[in-house]
Amino acid sequence: ELKVEQNPLFLSMQEGKNYTIYCNYSTTSDRLYWYRQDPGKSLESLFVLLSNGAVKQEGRLMASLDTKARLSTLHITAAVHDLSATYFCAVDRETSGSRLTFGEGTQLTVNP
Amino acid sequence: NAGVMQNPRHLVRRRGQEARLRCSPMKGHSHVYWYRQLPEEGLKFMVYLQKENIIDESGMPKERFSAEFPKEGPSILRIQQVVRGDSAAYFCASSPTGEYGYTFGSGTRLTVV
Numbered sequence: 001e002l003k004v005e006q007n008p009l010f011l012s013m014q015e016g017k018n019y020t021i022y023c024n025y026s027t028t029s030d031r032l033y034w035y036r037q038d039p040g041k042s043l044e045s046l047f048v049l050l051s052n053g054a055v056k057q058e059g060r061l062m063a064s065l066d067t068k069a070r071l072s073t074l075h076i077t078a079a080v081h082d083l084s085a086t087y088f089c090a091v092d093r094e095t096s097g098s099r100l101t102f103g104e105g106t107q108l109t110v111n112p
Numbered sequence: 113n114a115g116v117m118q119n120p121r122h123l124v125r126r127r128g129q130e131a132r133l134r135c136s137p138m139k140g141h142s143h144v145y146w147y148r149q150l151p152e153e154g155l156k157f158m159v160y161l162q163k164e165n166i167i168d169e170s171g172m173p174k175e176r177f178s179a180e181f182p183k184e185g186p187s188i189l190r191i192q193q194v195v196r197g198d199s200a201a202y203f204c205a206s207s208p209t210g211e212y213g214y215t216f217g218s219g220t221r222l223t224v225v
Contacts, residue, residue, distance in 0.1 A: 031212050042203065043155075043216040050212070088154055092212070099145065099168060100205075100214065102154035 002027050004091055006103035014111055016078050021106045023072040023089035032065050032072045033090045033100065043088065046074075079110045116141075116206050116217035117186075124223045125194050133189040133220045137206030144187045145214065146179060149201040161187060194224045 003026040013019050023032070031050055035043040047056045049065035049072060056063050060083065062075045072089055086107045090100040117136040125131050137144050142163050147155040157171040161181035172179065176194075181187040191198055201221050205214040 033212075033214075035216075040221075042218045045214070045216075048212055090155075099157040099160055099171070100147070100155070101157065102147075104154045 002029070002091065002093065002101045004089060004101050004103040006089055006106050008106060009104055010107050012109045012111065013079050015080055018078065019076050021074040021076075021087055023074070023103055025070050025091050028093070029067070029070070029091040030093050031091065034063050034072070034074055035088045035090065037086045037088065037105070081110050081112055084108055084110045116204055116215050118204050118217035118220050120220060121218060122221045122223070124225060126225055127195055128193050131191040131194050131198070131222055133202050133222070134186040135189070135204030135217060136186040138215055141206035141208050141215070143207040143209065144181050145205045145207070146189050147203045147205065149203060151200070155203060158189070194222075196224045198222060199224045
């Protein structure tokens, strides 16, 4: 069974600081996704990582994928309050019929 | 492009009643997925459907839950005889190909009282 683990689950940081969220998964995966969710809202797609060594950046967020280590990271640079949200990673496998398996989520709070 | 439309946004049901949740996928998307999110948890896969077919229902509880995606109209997730433990946010996602490129709806928040 595919398992996805994120850490930390809770992260409180000051504006302007950098931090990294980690996403480990248990078996070979075809694709790795990062989503953002604001309270009471839906999931907003941030990144889709398709291959080993993939790196994508959007604003203050950068995601990377190491398929050999079964690890993805979401790096936050110079955090701002607007980044406060819950961040989920998810993986899917072609052999699992394209269903997503999600991590538990990292609740990020950026303090002014 | 209206995106994935779910309704109702909020649904309150008494224990023992039925809940019907609707999902209209994005235009051109024929693959629909339902996920459940319990409070303070991640999303858990429930079922994957294409038009008129259930492709994977391995995440569906064995009793009281059913899903359909008819040739015409939205996908429906039906929960019979709801219990308090069914209280959750139910999200629908759609995809054009059944591969990556999932778009999520805004969810239906079900509260069982």
